[in-house]
Amino acid sequence: LPQHTCSWLKGKSTLFKYQDFWSYEEIIKEVVLAQQSLKAHPTDVFLCSYPKSGTTWLKALVFAIITREKFDESNSPLLTTMPHNCIPFLEVELEQTIASQGNSSFVATHLPYNSLPKSILASNCKMVYIYRNVKDVIVSYYHMAREAVKLPMEDAPFEEAFDEFYHGFSVYGPHWDHILGYWKASMERREIIFFLKYEDLKKEPSINVKKLAEFIGYPFTIEEEKAGVIESIIKLCSFENLSNLEVNKNGYANEMIENRLFFRKAKDEDWKNYFTDEMIEKIDNLIYEKLGAIGLVLK
Numbered sequence: 001l002p003q004h005t006c007s008w009l010k011g012k013s014t015l016f017k018y019q020d021f022w023s024y025e026e027i028i029k030e031v032v033l034a035q036q037s038l039k040a041h042p043t044d045v046f047l048c049s050y051p052k053s054g055t056t057w058l059k060a061l062v063f064a065i066i067t068r069e070k071f072d073e074s075n076s077p078l079l080t081t082m083p084h085n086c087i088p089f090l091e092v093e094l095e096q097t098i099a100s101q102g103n104s105s106f107v108a109t110h111l112p113y114n115s116l117p118k119s120i121l122a123s124n125c126k127m128v129y130i131y132r133n134v135k136d137v138i139v140s141y142y143h144m145a146r147e148a149v150k151l152p153m154e155d156a157p158f159e160e161a162f163d164e165f166y167h168g169f170s171v172y173g174p175h176w177d178h179i180l181g182y183w184k185a186s187m188e189r190r191e192i193i194f195f196l197k198y199e200d201l202k203k204e205p206s207i208n209v210k211k212l213a214e215f216i217g218y219p220f221t222i223e224e225e226k227a228g229v230i231e232s233i234i235k236l237c238s239f240e241n242l243s244n245l246e247v248n249k250n251g252y253a254n255e256m257i258e259n260r261l262f263f264r265k266a267k268d269e270d271w272k273n274y275f276t277d278e279m280i281e282k283i284d285n286l287i288y289e290k291l292g293a294i295g296l297v298l299k
């Protein structure tokens, strides 16, 4: 497979190109296995995203929505379990994913649409695709990738990180191809692919959580709405709440990544603290060229 060593990470991270995306060797091995062995069930729902676009938040919300009859903000497993351990990642926890098949299950994935195991498409599984303003994704990605190999900011210049991301060298990148793949598919399969924008979820949480619950087959009843169930789910899954829980402040999501790295700032337009005018122009032009035709606003 073609490979690329990220110079801005001081050679500590090597990506391989499989099909049309870049990733780590261990993940690609799991992807190949998933493509060969996953037998999706028509009631499985996939939570799809490019990394750093709000995956953790989406997992928490979906978990809170589907378990709300048993749990609320006083006893939810989310208070003691990291959202990533509540809903597995297809290409990371393949065994767990396969074990849960047959029951309708919720599974997350960062895989591009064209690399999803064929049985997901053949079974017409529903997918929620969360996406986010590309500049905030780049800043969030910069910190995650750097912290994963324990490089302080002074040793990992943002300009170099930007340049690599811009040229498509990022985990599951290029980012714009990821969005485009799901977007094109959603044109033909509108009823089974739900696009959710991170910034919209932040701006209008109630409307979007309601839509999300409906889409995944767990609509709120009028009684629940009146009783404020939507608001308590939003509060339970808020950045303020989740980022302050012991479980999310400590512990590891995997060997390399600490839980706390999934809860950095969650601030819109943090990119303004990093981007030069030249970078803004470059990325805006690229996104316009790649995604302008489909009218997705990613500024």
Ligand code: A3P
Pocket (backbone or CB within 6 Å): 049, 050, 051, 052, 053, 054, 055, 056, 057, 136, 139, 140, 141, 143, 237, 238, 239, 240, 242, 262, 263, 264, 265, 266, 267, 270
């Ligand atoms: P920042 O790095 O900008 O803070 P992912 O979950 O896909 O890895 O995305 C991580 C981004 O989502 C991080 O962005 C993180 O802080 C933010 N995030 C995590 N939990 C959140 C929540 N409950 N609400 C809003 N944003 C959240």
